[in-house]
Amino acid sequence: MALQVTGLTVRYGDLAAVGDVDLSIADSEVLALLGPSGCGKSTLLRAVAGLERPAAGSVCWDGCDLADVPVHRREFGLVFQDGQLFPHRDVAGNVAFGLRMQRLGDRSERVAELLELVDLAGYQRRRVSELSGGEQQRVALARALAPRPKLLLLDEPLSALDRALRDQLAVDLAELLRRTRTTALLVTHDHDEAFTLADRVAVMMAGRLVQVGRPGDVWRRPVDEEIARFLGCTKIIAADAREGVLRSKLGNVELPEAADGALRLGLRATALHTVSETEVGAIAAEVVRRVHRREHARLVVRVPDVGELEAIAPVAAAPAPGEPVHLALDPDGIAVLPP
Numbered sequence: 001m002a003l004q005v006t007g008l009t010v011r012y013g014d015l016a017a018v019g020d021v022d023l024s025i026a027d028s029e030v031l032a033l034l035g036p037s038g039c040g041k042s043t044l045l046r047a048v049a050g051l052e053r054p055a056a057g058s059v060c061w062d063g064c065d066l067a068d069v070p071v072h073r074r075e076f077g078l079v080f081q082d083g084q085l086f087p088h089r090d091v092a093g094n095v096a097f098g099l100r101m102q103r104l105g106d107r108s109e110r111v112a113e114l115l116e117l118v119d120l121a122g123y124q125r126r127r128v129s130e131l132s133g134g135e136q137q138r139v140a141l142a143r144a145l146a147p148r149p150k151l152l153l154l155d156e157p158l159s160a161l162d163r164a165l166r167d168q169l170a171v172d173l174a175e176l177l178r179r180t181r182t183t184a185l186l187v188t189h190d191h192d193e194a195f196t197l198a199d200r201v202a203v204m205m206a207g208r209l210v211q212v213g214r215p216g217d218v219w220r221r222p223v224d225e226e227i228a229r230f231l232g233c234t235k236i237i238a239a240d241a242r243e244g245v246l247r248s249k250l251g252n253v254e255l256p257e258a259a260d261g262a263l264r265l266g267l268r269a270t271a272l273h274t275v276s277e278t279e280v281g282a283i284a285a286e287v288v289r290r291v292h293r294r295e296h297a298r299l300v301v302r303v304p305d306v307g308e309l310e311a312i313a314p315v316a317a318a319p320a321p322g323e324p325v326h327l328a329l330d331p332d333g334i335a336v337l338p339p
């Protein structure tokens, strides 16, 4: 394991912002720390960086305890939400900042290489104040990667950008981290971002790590209701599984993995979509509310004996409030929880 965090606790007065956290990151692995605002993600990242002193526990790199190693000696790269570029330096000056110890020729070559990597080839002499938000974050990334950090620490690196740009940059960043085989710890409250970027996701609630796993496993199998709700499940109903088939008041659905016995079913809006009433197993419901979104309409429907649930319908054929509707369950939109 490249990074090993053991029993880490960080206190602000009486508050344990991070409580007894164990976490490891393997070489070239990208781990996303995901959780709601205020759960302690940034504090944990800052403790790994050496910016916070732990009240207990340790942060080790390749088996060496970093307690007495100051921030600049850890050889970790840092990228924050707003990039924190130096406004009086041009793009090249910013990217070269971490390379001050290298010879001049090497430096400009490395700057050019990094700018190419973040898709800003030829931007060396541009003023950072004249760049868009997305371009500034790319420069911040190039600056952090230039000295070949052992570990890249990313604290909400895309949060200040608008949605479309954020989605695009998340995909680019995922590719870049893979290509450069960078070991990274990413802090985010956005599950799309975490699932796009990470090899593993660690979910944090109130200072504690509550679930660590591969993105698909955490998404489909949250270990409790709080995590399921944080990951978009708006309704949780009783179910049971036999021979890989999950049975509930919404009918049966096949599960990709083995499951048996009593369970709970977490439903995201995308778990139910409208179908024709002739479809086998269609669930009869009534539309209560309708809101139009970009790609689909979101409905709140009332299903007899279950209550109000969310569902989606095609924008062009979305039924209005008061109208009857038929629904089918989509396995991709559900989560399976312990009973």
Ligand SMILES: Nc1ncnc2c1ncn2[C@@H]1O[C@H](COP(=O)(O)OP(=O)(O)OP(=O)(O)O)[C@@H](O)[C@H]1O
Pocket (backbone or CB within 6 Å): 012, 015, 017, 035, 036, 037, 038, 039, 040, 041, 042, 043, 044, 189
């Ligand atoms: N310097 C500080 N002094 C006192 N309390 C702090 C300090 N920094 C953070 N906290 C508190 O510690 C807790 C965790 O904060 P932290 O910033 O780590 O959360 P977060 O999960 O990163 O949240 P966000 O996503 O909103 O940034 C919060 O209750 C916060 O108010």
